[in-house]
Amino acid sequence: MLKKTLFPSLVFLLFFSCQKTESVRQPVNKKEIADSAVATFQKKLYKTQIDSVFNQYNFNGSVAVFKDTIELYRRNNGFANFENKTEINDSTIFSIASISKQFTAVLILLQMEQGKLDLNDKASKYIKDFQKKEYENITIQQLLNHNSGLNNFGEKLLFKSGSGFNYSNDGFNALGKIVETVSGKSFDDNMLELLKKAGMKNSSTGTAFQGEKFAQTYVGNSKTQKKVENMPKRLGNKEIGIPAGGVLSTIDDLHTWNNALYSGKIIKTESLKKFMAKSTERHHPILGTMGYGLGIMMNNNKPVSYFHSGYVKGAPSLNIYYPKTKTSVIILSNIADEEKGKSASFRPHIKIKEVADILENIN
DSSP: OHHHHHHHHHHHHHHHHHHHHHHHHSOOOHHHHHHHHHHHHHHHHHHHHHHHHHHHHTOOEEEEEEETTEEEEEEEESEEETTTTEEOOTTOBEEOGGGHHHHHHHHHHHHHHTTSOOTTSBGGGTOGGGOSTTTTTOBHHHHHTTOSOOSSTTSOOSSOTTSSOOOOHHHHHHHHHHHHHHHSSOHHHHHHHHHHHHTOTTOEETTTOOOSOBOOOEEEOSSSEEEOTTTTGGGGSTTTOHHHHOEEEOHHHHHHHHHHHHTTSSSOHHHHHHHHSOOEEEEETTTEEEEEOSSOEEOSSSSOOEEEEEEETTEEEEEEEETTTTEEEEEEESEEOGGGOHHHHTHHHHHHHHHHHHHHHTO
8 A cells, every 4th residue: 555655656756856857957048137137237227317317408308218129218208289288208209300311311222222323323314403514413422421512502512522521401302302203203202101111100201291299399498488380391391301301200110210220121231331331421510520321420439329310490309229239219309499509409419329328338
């Protein structure tokens, strides 16, 4: 009887001990544990540092940091509409101003991939207005990296094409016309197709927008502000232009864009290399000296990053991507105190970029 009772017990004990041994032998994923610890550490640092920026400047807008698909930080503060006190939230749509230029550059590269143009082509081949002696040798590449000498269209060139740098909205609006000419479709249609391809469900252009979640733009501060009239339709006016500064987007959509663009899901690898390659240098009045590619800026020093600022009246913005860690830092706002100067409106953006640069350098 003893043997009969003992046998099942031994089987049970052997089974249990095997199970225990197996669980002990499971390999420990040290990298996963380390990555998790780093992410937790970064979350705490970003929260401490960026919350401090929000508090110091009473920042009215949205800021988020993502490491690939992981959200490290997000905060919304203030009003999308000061008149009716509509608060900014995750679905608030902002004017992203000159961040739009990278979208226009990608549209040109997509046309290039289809064999409809070459970056070394002269713009005069596609735009009748450029068929005048002073403008006839300006190339598409020179419009993309602000190397054309063009300032405002119709004026004398500031320097011989290809020999300097001058940031020109008119140059990017000319690129928009080239996209229309070679595609046979309006620029809005081209842009909306690109946004859809990238998976940006809540983005549009100032002239095509029909939604209700747009953050109205203001000049002033949290206590006293004046609404900028006719937004976002005014982005299509000649002094701005949709190709130069007319895209509307959200924090999440720009995160989606960064991940899709830099992982090669929108343009081919060779096109992406052209887009990211430093081809000239820009002396930014607020952010300092940096490299410039095709509608995108980059740090001259470490950490490697690709970014673009944007400003239309009342809407300072900054979108940064760090390829080494696949980190996006996105800063959007809908109010600017112009009496203090444009640089004052970008102080929160600069502080946050400094924090992100430091954290990237210790990765």
